[in-house]
Each structure stands twice: as structure tokens, then as C-alpha cells.
Amino acid sequence: MDQRFLDPHVLASISNLELVAKTVVDGFISGLHRSPKFGFSQEFAEYRMYNEGDDLRFVDWNVFARTERAYIKRFKGETNSRLTLLLDASASMAYSSHSVTKIDYAKYLAASLAYMAHQQRDAAGVIVFDDEVREYVTPSSRAGQFRRTMFAIENATPGRRTDFAKPFFHFLSTLRNRRGLAVVVSDFYEDPETVIKTIEPLRFRGNDVVLFHILDPQEVRPKFDGPVLLIDSETGQELETSPEYAAQEYRGKIDAHVAALKQKAQTAGLTYHLHTTDKPLDSALREFLLVRQGRA
Amino acid sequence: MGFLSPWFLGAAALAGLPVWLHLLRQHKTTPVHFSSLMFFEKRTTTSTRQRRLRYYALLAMRLLALLLLILAFARPYWERKIAAGSGKRMTVAAIDNSFSLRRGNALDAAKEQALGLAGKVSGAEPGIVVAFGASAHEIGQKADDAATFRNHVQAVAAGDSRTSYAELSRVLRGLAEAHRMPLDVHVYTDLQRSGMPARFADLQLPADTKIEIHDVAPKELTNYTVEAVTPPGRIFDTAKARVRATIAALHAPKATKQVSLVADGKVLATKPVDIPENGRASVEFTGLDTGYGFHRGEVRLENAGDTFPGDDVFRFAIERSDPRKVLYLHSGRDSRSALYVKAALDAAVPNAYAIETAAYETTSSPNLNNVSFVMLADPGTLPPSLENALKDYVQKGGALWIAAGGFTGALPKLPVSGLAVKESRMASRSREMFQSVAAKEPLHPVMERTAGIESVKFYQVVAIDPGASAKVLAKTADAAPVVIEQPMGEGRILILASPLDNLGNNLPLHPAFVPLLERAAQYLSRQQESTGIVAVGEGVELRAASDRAIGVEVLDPRGERALTLEQAAKATSFAPQTEGYYEIRRGNGRASLVAVNADRRESDFTRMEDETVALWKATGEPGETQRVNASGERTETVSPWWWLLLAVLGLTVAEGVAASQYLYGSGEGAPSPAELASKEAA
Numbered sequence: 001m002d003q004r005f006l007d008p009h010v011l012a013s014i015s016n017l018e019l020v021a022k023t024v025v026d027g028f029i030s031g032l033h034r035s036p037k038f039g040f041s042q043e044f045a046e047y048r049m050y051n052e053g054d055d056l057r058f059v060d061w062n063v064f065a066r067t068e069r070a071y072i073k074r075f076k077g078e079t080n081s082r083l084t085l086l087l088d089a090s091a092s093m094a095y096s097s098h099s100v101t102k103i104d105y106a107k108y109l110a111a112s113l114a115y116m117a118h119q120q121r122d123a124a125g126v127i128v129f130d131d132e133v134r135e136y137v138t139p140s141s142r143a144g145q146f147r148r149t150m151f152a153i154e155n156a157t158p159g160r161r162t163d164f165a166k167p168f169f170h171f172l173s174t175l176r177n178r179r180g181l182a183v184v185v186s187d188f189y190e191d192p193e194t195v196i197k198t199i200e201p202l203r204f205r206g207n208d209v210v211l212f213h214i215l216d217p218q219e220v221r222p223k224f225d226g227p228v229l230l231i232d233s234e235t236g237q238e239l240e241t242s243p244e245y246a247a248q249e250y251r252g253k254i255d256a257h258v259a260a261l262k263q264k265a266q267t268a269g270l271t272y273h274l275h276t277t278d279k280p281l282d283s284a285l286r287e288f289l290l291v292r293q294g295r296a
Numbered sequence: 297m298g299f300l301s302p303w304f305l306g307a308a309a310l311a312g313l314p315v316w317l318h319l320l321r322q323h324k325t326t327p328v329h330f331s332s333l334m335f336f337e338k339r340t341t342t343s344t345r346q347r348r349l350r351y352y353a354l355l356a357m358r359l360l361a362l363l364l365l366i367l368a369f370a371r372p373y374w375e376r377k378i379a380a381g382s383g384k385r386m387t388v389a390a391i392d393n394s395f396s397l398r399r400g401n402a403l404d405a406a407k408e409q410a411l412g413l414a415g416k417v418s419g420a421e422p423g424i425v426v427a428f429g430a431s432a433h434e435i436g437q438k439a440d441d442a443a444t445f446r447n448h449v450q451a452v453a454a455g456d457s458r459t460s461y462a463e464l465s466r467v468l469r470g471l472a473e474a475h476r477m478p479l480d481v482h483v484y485t486d487l488q489r490s491g492m493p494a495r496f497a498d499l500q501l502p503a504d505t506k507i508e509i510h511d512v513a514p515k516e517l518t519n520y521t522v523e524a525v526t527p528p529g530r531i532f533d534t535a536k537a538r539v540r541a542t543i544a545a546l547h548a549p550k551a552t553k554q555v556s557l558v559a560d561g562k563v564l565a566t567k568p569v570d571i572p573e574n575g576r577a578s579v580e581f582t583g584l585d586t587g588y589g590f591h592r593g594e595v596r597l598e599n600a601g602d603t604f605p606g607d608d609v610f611r612f613a614i615e616r617s618d619p620r621k622v623l624y625l626h627s628g629r630d631s632r633s634a635l636y637v638k639a640a641l642d643a644a645v646p647n648a649y650a651i652e653t654a655a656y657e658t659t660s661s662p663n664l665n666n667v668s669f670v671m672l673a674d675p676g677t678l679p680p681s682l683e684n685a686l687k688d689y690v691q692k693g694g695a696l697w698i699a700a701g702g703f704t705g706a707l708p709k710l711p712v713s714g715l716a717v718k719e720s721r722m723a724s725r726s727r728e729m730f731q732s733v734a735a736k737e738p739l740h741p742v743m744e745r746t747a748g749i750e751s752v753k754f755y756q757v758v759a760i761d762p763g764a765s766a767k768v769l770a771k772t773a774d775a776a777p778v779v780i781e782q783p784m785g786e787g788r789i790l791i792l793a794s795p796l797d798n799l800g801n802n803l804p805l806h807p808a809f810v811p812l813l814e815r816a817a818q819y820l821s822r823q824q825e826s827t828g829i830v831a832v833g834e835g836v837e838l839r840a841a842s843d844r845a846i847g848v849e850v851l852d853p854r855g856e857r858a859l860t861l862e863q864a865a866k867a868t869s870f871a872p873q874t875e876g877y878y879e880i881r882r883g884n885g886r887a888s889l890v891a892v893n894a895d896r897r898e899s900d901f902t903r904m905e906d907e908t909v910a911l912w913k914a915t916g917e918p919g920e921t922q923r924v925n926a927s928g929e930r931t932e933t934v935s936p937w938w939w940l941l942l943a944v945l946g947l948t949v950a951e952g953v954a955a956s957q958y959l960y961g962s963g964e965g966a967p968s969p970a971e972l973a974s975k976e977a978a
Contacts, residue, residue: 095331102331189332219331228326232333245339253335 047071082139082180083117083124085110085149086167087156090130091234092189094158097218098278103158105277106185106214109284110153113183116285118146123180126152129167130159139180161234162189164198185212187219189234192260200268211265212284213258213274220254220276222246300371300935307366314358354954361947368940373933385506386438386477387416387423388468389445391452392485392512394429394459395832395875395894396901399486399513399604403454406484406512410449413482414442424471425449429457430833432467438475456832456875458895459491461912462498472502479505481916486513487904490897496911505916509909517901518548520571520600522555522610524896527593529828530615532647537584541595541610545571546900554598557581559591559614566598590615590889592877607899611891613828613877619650620668620821625675625682627703628655633673633796636804637813644814661685669695669820674795676703678711686712691785695820701795705758713782713789715766718759730755730801734773741819742779742790743769745811752808754778756800758793766791790816828888831895835869838880847883852876853892 050059050070060073087110093103110126117124125139126149135152137145182202188195188211195211202209224243231238241250258274265272275284299305330336389410397403410425417423417439425435425448435452439445464483472479479502485491487509493499501507523544531537539557550573556566569579584593590613597608622641624634634653641649654662660681664670670686672678675698678686690696696712704710705720730753736743743749749770757776762768766782780791798804803812830836838848847865852858853876859867872878872892881887 092331095329187331189334216331224326224328226326228328230328230330230333230336233329233331235333237333238327239333239336239338241336242339245337249337250335257335 047073083113083122084139084180084182085113085124085126085153086182086184086186087126087128087153088130088162088184088186089128089134089156089159090162090187090189091158091160092162092187093214095216095219095233096277097216100277101158102187102214102216102277103156105275105281106212107153107156109212109214109275109281110183110185111150112281112285114146114149114153118149124149127167128152128156129163131161131163131166132159133167134159162186164190164195168198168202181208181210183210183212185214187215188213188261192257192264195261196264196268196270199270203269208271209269210271211261211273213261213272215274215276217276217278220251222250297372297374300373302370304366304370307369308363310366311359311362314355314362354951357947357951357954361944361951364940364944364947368937368944371935371937372940373935376934384421384477385480386421386471386475387413387445388426388471388479388481389413389423389449390426390428390432390464390468390481390483390485391449392429392459392483393427393452393455394488394491395456395606395898396459396486396488396604397512398454398456398606399517402486402512403452406510407449407452409510409512410482410484411446414445414449416480417442417445422475423448425452426464426467426471427452427455428460428464428467429455430460430463431457432460432463434467434471455873456892456894457873458833458898459485459488460493461485461491462493462495465499465501468505469500469502472505478503479916481505481507482510483507484510484512486901487511487909488898488900489902489904490900492904492908499912499915501912501916503916507913507916509913511903513901513903515903516547517603519546519602519604519607519899519901520544520548520551520553520597521546521604521607521896521899522595522597523576523899525595525610525612525829527612527614527828530617530648530823531584531586532617532619534585534616535583536646537582537614539581539584539593539595539612540578541580542576542578543569543571543597544576544896544899545574547574547902548602549573550575551601553600555579556596556598557584558594558596559584559586561592563596584614584616586614586616588616588618590879590887592889592891594891604899604901607894607896611829611875611877611893613889613891615828615889619647620823621666622649622651622817623662623664623667623670624651624653624673625656625659625662625670626653626673627676628657630673630795630797632798633699633804636796636798636809637671640804640810640813641817644810645817649817656682664689664694667694669697669817671697671699672712673699673797674701674703675711677707683711687784690787690789693786695787695822696789697792697816697820698789699792699794699796700758700760701797701800702756705756710760710791713784713791715763715780715782715791716761718761720756720758731757731772731774731776733770733778736770736779737767740769740781742781742812742815745815746770746808748806749808749812752801752803752806754794754801754803756794760791760793788820790820829891829893830872832873832875832892833871833895835871836878836880836890837869839868839882849881851879851881853878 047060047063048071050072054072058072060071063069063071087106089103093106094101096102096104114124114126121141123139123141124145125137126135127133127137128135135156137148137152182199184199199209199211224241224246227240227242228246229238229240262272262274273284391403391406391410393403397406413423419440422438422440423445424438425445426432427435435448436444439448468479468481481501521544522541524542526540528537528539541555543553543555545551548571550571552568552570554566555569557564564585565581565583567579567581569577571577581595592611593614594609594611596610600608602608624637626634634651638651641651649668656675656678660679662670662682662685664685667689670689672686686696690712698704698710698713700710700717702720705717707717709716732752732754733750736746736749738744754772757772757778759776760780762777762780762782766780768777768780770779771777776793777791778793780793782789782791794800794803796804803809836850838850839846848859848867849864850858850870852872853874857864858872858878859870863870872890875892875894878890878892879887880890
């Protein structure tokens, strides 16, 4: 499949999010097939003796028929089967300087990851949050789970301001005892220290945490033709500034913010990745796969 | 300081435009929704100040450019005083040496008056003597002392050209430009109106030029003159030669004058002529008894009794020669065409051609010596000896006329010429089926007087293929050549693709026949039509542009060579500057005589009107840029508008560079982390 289907501008023209996810993942996977390094499937890992309490669905009955011993068939994928997507739906995610908003990009990414997990028979769920938990789909691999997840992602619309504390508290309180993979998709307009301190506890529980930092190109390198009156999309605050400030001082600050977030994330054992909404999704998917493979 | 167009200063209000652009417009801020103001700071005051400061240079350049442009349009000026001591002037004595100044001692009187200027000439205020007629030229260099100036005045010689005040003005403009000094011009002239140019603007004098006219002719001058003479250029029969002269009375009363015809100094005839008051009369002389060769003739007004005897003689050159021998060959059955040809040539140029006729059947080896050209009437198949003789004759420079008819059209090739014959088309007279000339070369000497030849009905036209070498001079509507010129060796052949017997066409009875045959005969015998008279300053053709290899020598009236070696080798024309007879000797042995007369407009002493003279003087008065006050102190008006426009241009360029630096000079900052990340990934 053509790599251009990973281009967010192309994906923006597809209205069905599930179709977007399939397009992205299928295109990405078919691209990966050329490289055995990234091979990904329900790979057989090992046989182990059946212990009491094991799920009978995984007993290899053929072996039992031949040997009269019960063996459990283990797959690599089984070792990490919970994916929780944390999707920031704050008002700032509605910003866009071109055809794809940050929330759109985040939704494409989340849907693609959910679809990929569904393909792997992984349990996947989503938490849509701003300063509250707006939607919560518990990770599961049951039938219909994928539809529910996709529905929740698709219905995520920009709401109010961001507050990491509440949703993560919710996540921690309900899921802290179950290991899995947590993917946070946000623009992280928060103090890096706060962000990392909020998310870091997940890592202590054995979860793998991936931070996808989504920014618009205009947020990274803003260009204004003249003095502008900026209006904060979350708070409504107005601020007059000059193009010179945006070209020089602002760039320094955002670069410092990104660098601090990255450094603190690495220190805390979190995986951090910055994406601008004009870049294809493949690097995000590749990042996810690397993390997941590391867990296998 | 003042302004020539001060109302333009009102446009200075436009200076507010860049101020508004720079100061008011930039306060406008565009509301922009942004995701988060987390990293933004309020920079309203500082940014505006920075911007204002930053754009000060740009604003200044724009304001300055606009104000300078307005200033340039307002035409500022100031007056610069030049001290009287430094207001040195050059004295110019312009002496008219045209033909009319040959009247009595008019030129000497003019020079005598001009000598009076010598006292004004010094090293600081030099003097220049200019002699002018049809052309004007300085006599020597500028004179720094009175003696040199006098010598220059004395060096002015009489001329035969006509007066041209436009030429004098042109030279004066050149002098003012070359010497960078205002001129005091004294013109010594008879103020002939005929010296005025067609455009008054040609009389424009340089700025700050004082011109004083010294009239060297009385107010009223009566004059009788031989205004024009019409002689035959060449005579063959002396008894029938006619010379007609026009005698004019210019501001003169009615009178009876004796007019003589003179050849080589010998008076051949004298006739009285009654000239009306301020009118003209003509007199005609018949018979010009001269020997063979060139002769110097003149028509002379005897005892004219006027003040200007110089124009009482009008010279002309005349050549007497034997009639040119023409051999006309025809078939025994054709007795009509020779008749038509003889009658036509006799009517056109009486006695100029002696036509010998002979039949092909009886002529096998004709004597072609001294034959001007040969005419073949529908030759058909010629005896080989005759054809070879004709070919040889043409190759060596002879000329041949072929009128092709039915016999010739039946051959595959034209005799002598060798051009291919495609077919011979004969139309019926009864059915009115004929062809006519649809296109011709009107500038070719043979065709230039053949007006109406288009109505000649050609019933028989031999279709001749002209090939690459021959030139079609006339052709029918279906592009069949009717008249063809074919060069062969050193000679030439003219071909008429139809007979001259009045059967194949009606050309012999058509009015175009006589001029066609006359011009063809002249062209074939290489005669030039010339009356042998030109005016002083007019060009005399020496050679065609294609005949550069032939050397030409011109002997002036004193018998001296009038051309330099280079001119003798290359010049195509020559303009004689004095009256008299000029002998032109060409390298091919041909010679001619040209009589040169002064332009008869010089005989008219009608004076230029006083108003015209005043207007001419006024063209040299100081204009808006220069004024002279009562004390002689000169003030010069200086306007810097040109420099202002240059400054505007420079500022505009500088503004463009500065603006592009301000707008785009900030450039891009350091690469973003995303860009770095993508680079790392790559």
C-alpha cells in the first residue's frame, strides 16, 4: 500500500475513523513485511505444564491426546495484552494551522493503535479526558470491544482545559494492579515536572508508558506577519505579542519545554515521542511496535 | 529660490501616507486563536517600539523619496549671478558669400563692414569668421587678435551656392556648444527671402546669442535673369535642334531685351524678347550649327541693364553625334514590323537612330561594327553563321532585341538567347480572347514610361521559360513573361514574347509603344538621358553603385581635377560648388560635359520680412534659464530637478533593499525539535 495513506492530510479526507485506522495499520504493516525485523504476529513462544487455575482454552488437546499430559500453549503476544489509550481532548487540541487539527491527529493515532491491538487480540481500552474523564472504555478483548473503543475515540471532541491529575488518578486507582501498556496522546501544555510526576507511578507498576506529544507546526515554529492578539483556546485569555517574540523567544521556550519533557520522561523510564500534525503516522506506529516488542 | 510649478507642492500632503502606514497601521493587531499562551508573553509596548525604531530608516527613505519627487515636479530653481567681468562673449562675423553677393561689390562691402569688428576681438573675447551659403564653415580657427581676425575676413571668397540661414544657425549652435561662450553674431547678408528654411525652427539660435543683421543690399533691386534653358541633351540634326529659354523679370518693369544663343563662345543667334513686368517670357532658338562632340552652350541676356549681371548667362552642355546605327533583321514575309519600329523611334527621338533593315534570308554574316543594337523580328531558325555572329556580338557587349512570334514559338529554344520555349499560344481576334500585361517592373528603365501597356491586347504570346538568369519585366495574369531582360556576357538581350507586326498584338498601334521602344532603344544603346545642366550644389551621377571598378575623373571649369583619388575611385556622385562646365571622363572611354549654373533663386532679391528677422533674433535671447540685467550682469537660472529625480531613483532602490531585509531578513530560527527528530530518524 502506498505510504501516502499515512499522511494525515490524506487521512483527513476519510470520514470513518475505523477505516482510517485500517488504512493506516494495513498500509503500515504491509510496508513492514518487507523487513523481517519488524515481524509481528501471534507467535508461538513455548509449552508449559498446566497448572491449576490456567484457562482451559489454551490447553493443547492434541498433545494431551498423544501424551496424556496437559500442556498450555503460550504465545508471545500473551505476555502483554492490555493497551490503554489516554486521549487528551482538551480545547487546546482543537488547534490547527492547516487541515488536520491536533485532536484529529491524536484520534487517528489512537484508532490506529487500537486497531493494531485488536488485530493482535490484545485487550484495548481508551480514556478520553480534559480536566475530567469524559469517556472510559475498559481494556478488554471481548467481542464488540473494538467497536466500543473506536466509538469512544470517534466521539472525542475538544472540551475544556487539560488536567492530568484526575484522569490519571482514576486510571491508577482502577488499573494499578494490572500490567499493560499505556499510551498518552496529548499536547502536554503543562509543566513537565507535573506531567511526569503524574504519569510516573504507572511505570512503577510495571506498565510500559508511551507519551505521544502532539503539536501543530505553527506551535513549534510560529510565524506572524505582524503584531497579533492571541486568544488562549482553553482559558480565553488574550495576549498581544509581536512576530519577533514568536520568532525568537517563544521558540526558545517551546524548545526548552520539549527538551525538559523528553529528558524527564527518559529519566522516569517513559518513552517520549514528539509528533507534529503535518508528519505521517508511521513513526508513531513504529514507536509503539518497538515498545511492544520490547515487552514480548 | 523659487518654484516653476509651485502647485505641485500641495502634493506634500501625501507624505502622511507612509507615516500612516508606519505608525497607525502597525498598531492594528490581528486576533488569532492559539492553543495555549503558556509560552507567550505580552510584548505590545516593546514590540511596537522596536518596530517603530526598526522601521525609522525605512520610513525616512520613503518620506524623503516622496518629498523629493514632489520637489522635482515643483521645479525648484535659483538664480546664479555671474559677474559682469566674467561675462565674456565671442564675436562672430557671418559673411554671406552666396551667388547673390556677386552683385557688384556687395561681398567686398560686407567684408569691409566685418573688418570693423576686429577692434572687439581680444584674447579674452575671441572672434570667429564664418562664411555661409548653402553650407557654412569657419574661416580658420578662432582669432585672438584683430590682425588674425582681419585676415580671416579677407579670406572669405565669393561662392556660387544659394543662401541658407538654417545652415548658418546650425553652425552657430555648434560654435556656442564648442566654445561654451555666448555669441555676438554680426551677419552680413542681403537678407534674401529665398534663404529661409521651410521650418522656422531650423533658425533656432543658441541661448544668449545676440544677432545683428547688417544688410548689404539696397531695399529694392531690379533684376532680369535667364531663369531656365531647355536644350536637347544630344543633337543629331543641327538644323532641327531647338533650345528654349525662359527670361524672368524680378521686381523689374516691362522691357524688351536681346537674348543670344552662344555655342563655344560664338553667338549663333540673337532674338528680342518682350518681358512683362515682374513676369516671364520664353524664347526659342531653332538650329544649332555645331560640329561633332560636346559643346559649351549658353543663353545670354544682352545688355540686361540690371544690377546683377551674374545671372544673365545660363550655361548648357550639348553633344552632337551621328544617329546610332540599328540593324533590323526580319523575315522576307514580314514587311510591317520594321515600319512600325522606324516610325516609333523617329517620333520619339528624331534622327537619333539610323535603322538598317535586312532579311534573314539574305543576311548570313552582317557587319555588326558600330551597330548600337540589333533587332530580330520573329527570327525563327536563324542561319548558324548569323546566330553565331549575333552571339559573339552580344557576348562582347552588344545589345539585342528579339520579338518572338509564331516562327520562334515553334522552336524548342530562342535563337541566340537559348531560353527554353514551352509553347506558343495563339488566341482568336474574333472571339476577343487575348492576354494582357498584369504586372510589370515600373522602376526598370525600359518599363518606367509605359503607362497604359496593361490595355494592350496580346493575341499571341510565346511561353518562354526565363530560367534563373533572366529577369521578367512584364508578365500576363497567368504569369507568362511578356518582356524579359537576359544578360549574356557583357551584353544584354531584351525579349518581347510577341511579334511587332500588329497581328500577334495591337502594341504597334498602342500609345505605350513609342515610349516602350524609345526607352528600350536608349537602354540597349546604353545612352543616358541627360540635359547636361545641373545647379550648384546638386549631385552629378558619376557611376552606378555596381560600377565601382570604373574610374571617373572630373575636370572643373579651370581644368583642374575636382575629385580626390579616393573619390575618383569610389564616389558615385559629385556636387559642383562653382558655376561653369565640368568634364566627366569615365574609365570605359565615355566622357560627358555638364554645365553648372547657380541656383536661380539667388536672382530673386525679395527681402526677408522685418517681423521674420525680429523673430529670428528673438530665438537667441536669454530664455527662462538666463537673464541679463541693466548692468550687464548675467543671472543664470539653475534647476536641480534632474538631480532630484536621480536621488528619488537611488532612494527607491535603497528602500527596496531595506524593506526586503526588514520583511524577510529575520529568516527562520533554529530547527525545531520535530525537525531534528525527523532528521535523526532519517
